[in-house]
Amino acid sequence: MGNVIGIGAAPKRKEDQRFLTGRGNYVSDIKRPGMAAGVFVRSPHGHALLRGIDKSAALASSGVIAVLTGDDVKADGLGSLPCGWGISDAQGVPMKEPPFPMLAQGKVRFVGDMVAFVVAETPEQANAAAELLAIDYEVLPSVVGVLEAVRPGAPQLFDDVPNNICCDWELGDKAAVETAFRKAAHVAKLSLVNNRLIGNPMEPRAAIAEYEPGTDRFTLWTTSQFPHVVRFLMGALVLNIPQHKLRVVAPDVGGGFGVKQFHYGEEAVITWAAKRVKRPVKWVASRSEGYISDRHGRDHVTEAELALDETGKFLAFRVNTLANMGGYLSTFGPNIPTNLYGPLLGGVYTTPAIYCNVKVVFTNTVPVDAYRGAGRPEATFVLERIVDVAASEMGIDRVEIRRRNMIPKEAYPYQTPVLVQYDSGDPMGCLDGALVAANVNNFGIRKAASASKGKFRGLGYSTYVEACGLAPSRFAGRLGARGGLYESATVRVHPTGQVTVMIGTHNHGQGHETTFAQIVSDKLGVAFENVDIVFGDTDRVQFGMGTYGSRSLVVGGAALSKATDKVIAKGKKIAAHLLEAAEVDIQFESGKFSVAGTDRAKTFEEIAGAAYVPHDYPLEILEPGLEEQAYYDPVNFTYPGGCHIAEVEVDPETGTVTLVNYTAVDDVGTVINPMIVEGQLHGGIVQGVGQALFESAVYDEGSGQLLSGSLMDYCMPRADHLPMMKVATHSTLCTHTPMGVKGCGEVGTIGSPAAVINAVVDALSHLGVTHVDMPATPNRIWRLLQNASLPVAAE
Template identity: 85%
Template sequence: MSNVIGIGAAPRRKEDFRFLTGRGNYVADIKRVDMTFGVFIRSQHGHAVIRGIDKVPALALPGVHAVLTGDDVAADGLGSLPCGWGIHGSDGLPMKEPPFPMLAQGKVRFVGDMVAFVIADTLELARAAAEAVVIDYEVLPSVVGVLEAVRPGAPQLFDDVPNNLCCDWELGDKVAVATAFKKAAHVARLSLVNNRLIGNPMEPRAAVAESNGGTGHYTLWTTSQFPHVVRFLMSALVLKIPEQKMRVVAPDVGGGFGVKQFHYGEEAVITWAAKRVGRPIKWVADRSEGFISDRHGRDHVTEAELALDQNGKFLALKVVTLANMGGYLSTFGPNIPTNLYGPLLSGVYTTPAIYCNVKVVFTNTVPVDAYRGAGRPEATFVVERLVDVAAKEMGIDRVELRRRNIIAKESYPYQTPVLVEYDSGDPMGCLEGALAEADVAGFAERKAASERDGKFRGLGYSTYVEACGLAPSRFAGRLGARGGLYESATVRVHPTGQVTVLIGTHNHGQGHETTFAQIVSEKLGVAFDNVDIVFGDTDRVQFGMGTYGSRSLVVGGAALSKASDKVVLKGKKIAAHLLEASEHDIQFEAGVFSVAGTDRSKTFQEIAGAAYVPHDYPLEILEPGLEEQAYYDPVNFTYPGGCHIAEVEIDPETGIVALEKYTAVDDVGTVINPMIVEGQLHGGIVQGVGQALYENAVYDDVSGQLLSGSFMDYTMPRADHLPNMTIKTHSTLCTHTPMGVKGCGEVGTIGSPAAVINSVVDALSHLGVLHVDMPATPNRIWRIIQNATMPLAAE
């Protein structure tokens, strides 16, 4: 059938027309009748007691409707922001879970913590009123680093959380690991820091809320990656609004990277405030506000040890990590450095014994939660760095050491010692492919050329795997998830045969409107242009868990595939009736239902028409209409991965690291749209390069102030920092997802930091350098070179 654009094709993205012509509809574009404007007053202190708030001068200003504080929240009996995961410590006890009030009550715990919400007729009036609110703080000492936070005598964030320790979590077989270490021929050890990052989506967070006094309904427009989850958490647990009276809309959203997949206090406050003042309210964060309130990512301090036998076979891995949670538990907070970290420590290797201990720690910083990759880049960085250290210390080539330990393609499915079972993969195939693509054979010549210019050149490998497609609900439930992690899709075939898909994932840059339309076009034989994808509105879409964890295609696409199959199944019943044949003799191919072995057939469009005009229709056994829904709960995670190779050149005089070449060969399973997959990998790699070389969220350890609180000081990777990249796929099919897909949203960010830092360390290896912490800034590299080359002081 004409205009079918199916799986494997690379059409231009459907959604780009409205974006490129300025016709997107973002939260900040929304205007409501009688709309007012809100401004949040945020703590300027890292840690302080609120002694008093004087609203009177602000309320005296013209056009000011309300100044709401934590006392008002308490007076209205509202709940605190829920955490979606409840993990348990090695002692079997639940994590410490202090309340996260939507407006601070009695105390502020990070710079940016919300203290009050001011509502006025215009944004200018609201800002002026916010400046007129007088807050009397008693400033307390702040603690921002995990090592400092667990020390005796450290400032305590919560009275009932001793040593700021939320949870002391462990995974794996401690005894088996200890035994293996005793037999080891060599133990490689590494201390490292995984730097704190700020997601910085292009569109800042925003919300508009209104309440209908007549019906008791509320509507919240919000920059969210999961509107249905916001509706559930906010209505059921925070505001106690009947769920059927709460509508949450996440319209066009300008990037998320995880930053928008949490239920934020701003959403609850503005919805509650809209009812209090009886007017719609709009709030749009400015960039500075985003820096101190968008949830941050990463921030680990880790000690890791790898035991090897004399041939370089990995015997055991031991990892001890302190993970920064910030001032409160965010929606997924404690899950990220535990369940999304420990189970990935096997990497692509046959390490038989692994033990991981993670201390989850509160500090006076922005709450830390998922950021693209979430836990898995941290795990990959530990494993891939440690492999390089071991290779160097044992005098074994880095690639050879990987080859000796990589899980063979034939060994899949492979059960790791850390819970997860990899269903499929070919890491060796990805490695060999990347070695060829990266022209590793020509590296020595390029290195010699750099040396002639006085530069150091290095090559770095990362052979990695991740777990995504979040998530099998039953498995996640055992790990502490408090919700399900399935996805839903409805395929609504109209009488014309044109199709609307209603899906619970959310598209904020990933190209879902294109990818999902290709799936339907392929499955139903419908023209690509005749398929529209609807998402992001709880009043239109049945239900959904949203978009994060590279789950949209893997879980949402699977639901869509199943729903499409149901449409075909019903279509066959209708066709059997119309063609006077047995249902079992009806074939469906390329948009045509036919009786096997005959030339009798009906088009998909004719069947749709018959379903909605059921004059000649088996009404006794079949309902009219052609609309099918499916919920899909995955049976396992999916395990994309691959091999990344970075090549850098370092100018020893300035310490500048230039990324010269980047090669990625990844296994993402079935590729629906190769252009979109390449774009996802490209963007993911750039974010990983950002972590490795540029980005760093830095707090002042005395005041708790964020020193990197603007783009003047927080270095985003830019186009001129990056080379052209070679991005290829080497896919094995996932054995348990309907289309063999594995997900591609995060792989780039997961594989790349280790590849880049391994190349930096390689470039400096002649100086005896074994490790470089991220980001590898010029100052840091220069300092390392200075220390390595400085003549030993004569005592």
């Protein structure tokens, strides 16, 4: 028998055995009898009228089974891809929500927009036939940038969306902010771009669909972070398949980062096609296809102003942002730059008045949606950058200005002027810890050493908070969510005492099979190895909203904790019966049910056995079996945060920025498995560093072609770009989640871009550089130095 491995322990991850020995079961590993191959034909143009499609040559091509287009979709009366959020402007006018057909109808709106689906015996035959499809495009000018898209005379994506503006959204007290700005001793201003990113999960998207005529049931295997949501959106809103006739399976999934938390048209097309061709159909995206079809992230242009009094206290913050939505509204699209952005602009500071306006804009680009952090990295970047700008302009030390404005630990719970109320936190404690860990006191020595080699060294801070654990349904509903955001878990205790958990979150690299097993092992006193976690299958798991927004432990773990408590409560009833004691006298501790004050006890296994062998049961008051289910809807978001300190060295000769040190002290609440938390922080930080220094999705204005459409041109961060990171936690407990957890999946990505760019600006500040846009590529830095106000020379 194995051991209890509980909360706070760091066992190796259960799932890594199969991943590291090549025994994972990914969608592309699955083969179904009689399976055909499908390929999508995608628009090569950013913007074009679709005049007609001649299928004849493609249909005559060897091995071709079917060629489906938007006309077939229309003929079958299928729905448009739904958006899960409906936001409104200040007057309550709903956003413009043009249809998003699963195959283009009449017009294509981005390079990669789906025009046809070709099914053939083999992928090679499908590809060959796809090339024979004669598609008559009338090419229109494309518009890819938000500034260009809202200009008068810009190409219009939709006839009924003037100036391409989907919604003119706002948050906060505009008048109070204006009053505060009039009284300000100083106003700091900053214009910036938050660069567009492409998620690049290791595993490209893929799907297999199968229809069984005998049972009239569909099965879709898909690379998804939320199979139940796909079942609902696709079944109920797109294909009109009853929920009980549709099974969605998301088996092992090789990374998501948000890219796989949307309902994609590919899923609907392939499911529809499987019934039409009466064969299972499989599609696996190539990496190149992913670049032009996986939803992109970020892409903001922002003007921000911070009003301060003469002592550097923040009086008011005003932010105007243009946010790129791409060619259509994706599942969460309009929610990201609004509800997940504006409410974070308070940061860890006591700023009393905040106003935020976001114009959500359509362009001829891949639809933009959530990417790790989703709205919160953008908010943190604006705020943490302008704090540095203000400090520099007012001659106040960057750490000092943060201290003067930070919410003190005693002030929690803290109500911000932008909806959210932080339940707990200690930003000052994180800052103090990070200053020591980063050895900031000796920075001057390191800077001098760099200078002696002709390099500029800089230090950058980011003290930040985020809102995660998405989300309280009541709150989300008020903001425009069209669904709930709770989570569910079932704890099934077998007659032998082993446990199977069915949970609605989805593990695609986060280590849930380990973390959740630790929670059960801890609470029930069963061996860690005797707990299995089942997820990702709508036929096996009751329901779930899936994994995104750092919600799995916070919301899913809470549901699991509740269900486990119910198992204990039921166990106590059984024990009371077996031990002939009153239920109130039964205690449960370390896997034993005992009668208080006596040595009479039953093990968890004995209770489980009795539950399934009820020979002598008071059946009128006690059901057989030991299986409990719980749904959990959080009462508030959770608010992890912390302090990140980046240290960079700039080579002025080439413009190369090297990240030389990185320190993070984060408050993630209770830590279940410190090794997994450390891994999540590392990964998150690396993705943020990627945004700050390397990654950028670049489109050609006019043609709408994606210029950074492969790993040859889109620079992902690599191991040799990174120093050894110092990562620590300084936790306060969340006051409203069952275990005090706050979530840790996104903090790294949210805190890091500002820390890195603040360090780059610091390194170049003696040259008069006040801002550097992301990514801080060598070419960009060299250009800044060419234009710098002082001659380039090491200090």
